[in-house]
Structure formats: structure tokens, C-alpha cells
Amino acid sequence: MNIAVYTLSALLVPFLLIGFVQKAKAQLQNRVGASVLQPFFNIFKLFGKNQIISEDSSGLFRAGILVNFCCFAYLIWSVPWLSFSPAISSVDIFLFVYLLATARFFSILSALDTGSPFGAFAGSREATLSFLVEPAMILSLVAPSILTGSSSLERIFSFTHQVSSQNPIVWIFAGISLFLVALTDLSRMPVDDPTTHLELTMVHEAMTIEASGRNLALSEIGYAFKLAMFFGLSVQCLLHGIAFCLPSDQWILLAMSIAGIFSLGLLLALLETVLVKLKWTKCPDFIAYSxxxxxxxxxxxxxxxx
Amino acid sequence: MTQEVLILSSFLIPLLGAIVCVFFQSSRYSGKIAAGSCLLTFVFLSISLFPFLSDFKNVILLPLGLRCEKLQALFLLLTSLVVTLALMQSDIYFEKELKQENTNQKHIAWFYFFSLLFLLSMMFVFVCDNLGALWISIEATSLLSAGLVYFSRSKHAVEATWKYLIICSVGIAFALLGTIFIFSSSQYGAIEGGSLYASQLKAVSENLQPLLLKLGFIFCLVGYGTKAGVFPLHSWLPDAHSEAPAPASAMLSASLLNCALYAIYRILDLTTNSACGKSCHEVCLWAGVITVIAAALFLVKQHGLKRLWAYSSIENVGLMMVAIGFGSAPIFFLQALNHSIVKVSLFCTAGNIIQLFGTKEISHINGLLRRSPLDAVLLLAGAMAVTGTPPFGTFISEWMLLSLSFERRYILVAVLIFIALTIAFVAVSYHVGRTLVGGKIELLSDTVSIKNSVIPSLLILASVALCFLIRPDILGVLK
Amino acid sequence: MISFSPFMFSFLQAIILASAIMAILMVGTGQIRSNIMFYSLQTLCLALSACFCAAIEHELKHYIVALAIFFVKTIGLSTFLFWITKRIGAAKDLGLYLPLPIAMHLSVVLLVFAQILSNQLPHLNHLQPLAIGGTAGISLILTGILFMLTRRLAISQVLGFLTMENGIFLFALTQSSGMPLFIEMGIFLDVFVAVMISGLIIFKIKHSFEHIDVTLLTSLRD
Structure with missing residues (x-):
């Protein structure tokens, strides 16, 4: 039962979240916007499409995209981004960080491999951002791990330990920090505008500029997983912060987690509506806050x- | 009873005077009104306080928790006298400034307004028993005197005012923290709920929490020390003194510094019977010694006439800090008295000379002896007096200070102060000497009129008189 | 270590700490408007904590002080500073010596330092739960000083001074059950007037020098 629910939510929530953010943004900007289910359609569409691969690219291009996808597929099944135990196995915080880094490394390689100048631009920016944001990510995960005395993500986010109920401040700061990290790491608004299509300034979109068809679908799925995972972890932190006033029933917690993820999605949509993209040189100032x-x-x- | 009424009414006079000055902004008489109300304040205070000084009772209790002891009475008299003289001189000073069209009647009226309120806030410093109120009054003196520094509205004046305001405000903020520490130290069993009244704190000073008391003193020393120009927190002082008009510089140097030093004395006095008393006194003592040495070294390389006197004020502040560090109120007061009297005279003379030559730069002031012999003599006499040469009053108080440090077996302190005083004497003599002679022989019709020099000359004479009047037994009166 | 211990952690402590955190976040940005916003939030936290203290200690004077903070500082001074910023057209402080993010991280380190310092101080028994106020107060003072040191513009200096002053107030509130009311009001008046006068002087600096960068005010030298 647990595994079935977990699998279902892992397959549904990430795409719904992306669709929801787009819809909410559209509504906030007085547009009708695409349906919430649009990401599913997009991915089906991409799988049905022919793919064109640059003649100058080597096998590294496809391998990079594949490794990227695999990393996220593994992480979404093993990181406790929902309030329950993951289906496969538990992940250590350092494994988590290094898997993210591996995924990023391979996606940068594949962006470089095609020889497109935009890919190289984006690759360098992505590398800079992740380099800047990594300390914040590690710190925000280490803080709860100090609190619980364990480095396993499953143990950290287990709602069972006594201490967790009385230390809202640690959890809340860790949650805020993770959310800010997510904004940077996923190239969302103050750092990168996902809706512009000017390759000179984009980060994430330009990375996948050479991918098409199935390859693009795989990287989109990876991105959706990553988004859901980061928001999920951030929501878990915040929920642990207020754990002392939460019921212990796991279904209620699951519902609250999912509701939390979507409300962070709403917050993201709101932020993307009111904020403007920062100048590239100002990004470190923003990251400093996380x-x-x-x-x-x-x-x-x-x-x-x- | 009449005594209290007289003292309280003497607090009202400057306030009324200030209002009148602003009310008749454009009249030519604002200076006379201001000087008159100061004089009246001084007279009231003299009538009420002189009998008290030779009286057997120790304290006058005023309403609102204000109180006045003998030391405070003396400082009240000194402050009001200094401000009275400075304002009398400023009436003459501004006459010439107006003639040269450097300023206008309205600015002058505001100057008097700020001066009178400044006097009022300084008078409050001495009658406040509450340490919080002491802090408020001292902060008020900075805010009100900022208006005096800003008087000429030139670029330099704006800069000096900014530095004065921000450095003093930040410094004073530390003193507030120190006051809170002291307040807190009284809550550990000494007084139920704590007290800020210095007289109550003094009575229970053995029971004050020593760590907090010590921290409180150190923060107050930093805070009020900034205001007094203790090295290395003195950086605002030369700027403000050199940019303010001469009478305002005289007031800043001769009365404001005394207020800040008095605040330090007041706080240090609380620690006397406490476990940390000795170390606090030592800190104060050495801060004073370092200030004297630093100021003497700064005096060597000065280019502005008023900056020279500003640094000499810092030197004297150092000497007074040493006296405070020894816990000797009488020497502190005598040094303050002698220094204030000479400094008012010096700044007023400097103002006359600067008006005559149109510059503050020492290197541009030449041949003073030929152009204005009286001012030259006054400048020379003032310079001698301020460096502690006989036969001027400062000699006596500095002599007492040195002999006290020998008596207390602080030989090093005495030697260091002596060396610093020597350096200061040489430096000041060199700079003053340069202005007296030299220069081109040219006949200028413009001279300093005799009435500009009346007050400075009287003060120099007063200083000479003090040299002969002060006897060791006068110290007994204060104890 | 008492301050972060699980049992003491109440809403009041969170608010007290929040004011220190607001000050630290203020260090991280060069936008004057955001700085003033953070200052305003910081004083709001102070006003709230004064209210809570009043409720805990049953002291009327704290309520009055809280109201005064709210109206004078949170609303009055912030509006005044906004107005000056707008009139002068100062948008950004480029910072001095340290990059702003580094300064912010340094002030987090100062928060730890403040905690160590405040542990050295004795605490009154009945104020033991407010020990964190000492930490937050010292942290605010240190942050204010750091802010003044790492900024160029005159208006930032005023903000740094005000932050420092907030720290002193918080320290007084939590370490000595607050100063007597009339002293507190006198301090308010003095700070208020000091900021008003500084504001006027800033206008004059802008007028005479055509900038408000205090590091360039160097014409008066020995």
C-alpha cells in the first residue's frame, strides 16, 4: 500500500507541480494559461517526436542526459520528500549532495558535447551557480542532521525523534534555506527567468537547447523530479518545525506534505510574478541569503x- | 528655600533668553539679550551658590531628584561664567563678521538660541543625580552644540558637523550601554529593583555586582571619553573646534569637555568602594596619560591656529583624566578652572587674529607683533599659560598633579606627563613664535580694535591672579 | 547554553531573536530601501517583544515603551529615512572594505560571539528565560557597528547607529527589566532628534558635496 501510494505520488506530483506553477503564474498575470495537466501532454508529445542530434556530438551527449535522468529517478525513489519512508533504500545526505553533483556534471558535459556556444554559456553558468549554492545546501541539511545525530535522510525526516518537536527554529531556517537553494539550483526566478527564451541569459533552458524528442523529455522529467524533491524536502523541514502541533496519522501528514509542496509552488508563482531577474553579477548576493x-x-x- | 528658587530660576533664564532670541531673529540685539541672560544666570547662581560653598552643609536638594554638591556648584559657576564670557565676546566677534558679510543676522540669532540651550543642557549635566538623565543631558549637549559647529554653513563646517554628530552619537551610545550595566549591577541585591541615582548607588557601592560595574565603567569611559576627546577617540574634536566660530570653540573647549569629564568622574566615583575600584582608577589614569602624550605629539605638526588649541585642549583633558584617575576632585576642578579660563581667552584671541588675517593657517599668519601688538602679547601669554608655565594658574594645578603622582608612587606617570608637557611647550612655543615675527612689512589700516581684546586680557589676568590665589588649603574646601 | 535549549524556546524568544536576524539580513543588501525595510521590521520585533515583556512582568511602562517604539521608530523614523532617500536619490550603497555577502556572514559569526559574551555575564534569576535578549542585544550592537564600518553613505551610517541603539534598548529590556520610564522617553527624544538633525545634515552634505559618501569627506585633516 505504502509503495503504491509513494509510486503514484512520485509519478504524479512533480508534473502536476510544474503544471500548477505555470497555471498559477498565468492566473496571477491575468492570463488563462495552459491546463494543469499540460506537462504530461508535453512529455507524451516529446516521446512521440523524432529526435535530431547534432552531427558533431559524440555518445557523451546521450549518455549525459541518461545519467542525469537516472540520478534523479533514483533520488525521487529514495529521498524522503514525502512524509513517509521511501520505497527503495535510505540515502545519506552526502550521497544526496554528490548524486546531485554527478547529475549536474553529466548534464553540463552533454551541454558542452554538442559544441553549441549557448550550451557552453549555460554550462558555465550552471557550474558557477551550483558551486555557489552547494555550501548553503550542505549547511541546511547538516543542521537537522546535527539535531538528530544521524546523517541518513530517512532518519532525519522521520517525525519520531523527541528533539524535533521542540526545535522549530532549526527546522524553519533549514526549510527556508532549502527553498532559497531550490530557487537557485533549479534556475528559477531571481536567478534565472525560465520563461524568457533569450539564450544569452538563460541557464537551464539553454543547457537543454540541443536536446530534442526523447532526450528533451528525459531532461524535463529529471527537472520535474528535482523540483518536487527540493520543494518536498523544504516542506518536510517546515513540517518538522511545527511537528509539535501536528497529528501523527501518516495519511494526514502525507496530505499536508503534498499541500505544502503545492503552496510552495504557489509562492514560487507569486515570486516569479513580482520579482525581476537579477543581474548575473548580483546573483551571489542573493545566494548569500540562503x-x-x-x-x-x-x-x-x-x-x-x- | 530662596536658594533653591534662585537655582531653579537660573535654569529658566537661558530658556527664556533662547525663546526671545528666536522671536526677535532679525534684531541687532539678539547678542545682547543672549549675553545678558547668561550674565543673569551667572549672577543668580553666584548669589545662591557662593554662600553654599563656605557653608557647613554638603548638599542642596532640588525638586525632581536633582541635587547639587560643592563640586557641582563650582562646575555650575564655571560653566555659566565661561558661556557668559564667550557670548559677550561673540557679540563683538559677529559685528566684524557681519561687516565682512560672512554671515547674517538670522544665523546669528539661531547661534544664540543654540548657545543658550547648550548652556542649559550643560547646567543639567551637573545637577542630575540620575545617571540616565546625565546621559540624556550629555547627548543633548552634542545635539545642541552641533548647531554651533554648523554656524558658517561652509563645506568644511558641514563636514565637521557630520563627523561631530555621528562620532559623538555612537560614542555616547556606548555610554548608554555602560549606564545600563551599572543599573543592572545594582539589581544583584544592592537595591531592590535597581536604581540609577548616583547618590544611592554610591551609598551601596560595596554591594554592586563587580563585573557589571566594571563593564559599566569601561563603556562609560569609552562613551563619555569620546565626548571628552580622549585619545584615540578624539578625531572629531580638532575638526569641530577649528570649524566652529571662535566663541563657539571657546564654549566647546572650556565647558563641554568639562561636562564629559565630570560624567566620567561621577561614574568612577561609584566604583571607589567596590572590588573593581582600583583597576577602574588605573584604567582612567592610563587613558589620561596616553591622551596627554598623544596630544603632545600631535601638537608638533599642526597647521591651523585653532587646531593647535584644540589639541592643547586634548592634552589638558588628559591631565584632568589623570587627576580623575587619582580620585582627586579638587585637582580635577582646579585644572578645569585654569584650563577653561585660559582657553576662552586663547580662542577669542585666535578669533580676532583669524579675522585680521583672513586665514586659519599658521604659515600664513606672520608679523603679528607688528600688526597687532596687544593680540600678540595675549597669544603669547595664553600659549604660556596653556602649557603650564608660571606665573599662570595652570602651573599650580599641574604642579599639584605631578606632586600627587609622586606622593602616590606613580613615578612613571609623573615622568611621562612631564616629558609630554615639555614636548607640548616646545611645540606650542614654536608655532606661536612663527606667527609673531616675520612677514612682509606692509602697512594695513585694518587692525583689531581694543574692545575685541578686553575679555581675553581680563581672563589672562585672572589666570595670573589664580596662580597667586590658589593655596594648598583650598583643597580642603572641596573635600 | 540556555538560549537555544528546547524548553526555553517560546514565542518571545523567537521574536527577540528575529530582531537580531533582521539586522543581520539588513547587512546583506546594498539597497537602501530594503535596508530601511529591514530596520523597520527589526523595530517591529522590538516593539512586540516589549509588549510580551510587559505581559510577563505585568509592567505598564513596557506597554508605553512598546507603543512609543512602534510609532516613533517603526513608522516615524522609517518614513523619514525613506523620504530622505527619495529626496536625495540615493538608491544603493556599494559598501566598503568587505563585499556585502561576506559582511552578512561575518555578522552571523558575530551572533555566535555575542552568545559567548552574553554567557559570561551574570543574569538575574527572574529574567533567566530572557537571557537570549542579551545575546540578541549584543549581536544588534555588533551588527550595527559592522554596518557602519562597511558602508559608504551617510544614510547607512544613521541606520547603523539606529541598529546599535536598538541593541542597547533590547539589552536594557531583557537584562535589567528596563530603565525607568522617564529616562526611556528622554532617550527616545534624544535619538529622535539626533536622527532628525543627521537627516538635515545629510541634505546639506548632498547640497555642498553633491554626494553623501562619507568616505570622501576628507578635507579636514591634520
């Missing part, structure tokens, strides 16, 4: 342990 939040969380966690 690092600061991570630092707060860590200090607070250390304070509790001491």
Missing part, C-alpha cells in the same frame, strides 16, 4: 546540542 539561513540553522542546532 547561506546565511543555513548558517543560522547550523548555529541553532549546535546551540541545542551543546
Amino acid at each position: 547561506l546565511t539561513m543555513g548558517l543560522f540553522a547550523c548555529i541553532a542546532a549546535l546551540g541545542v546540542r551543546a
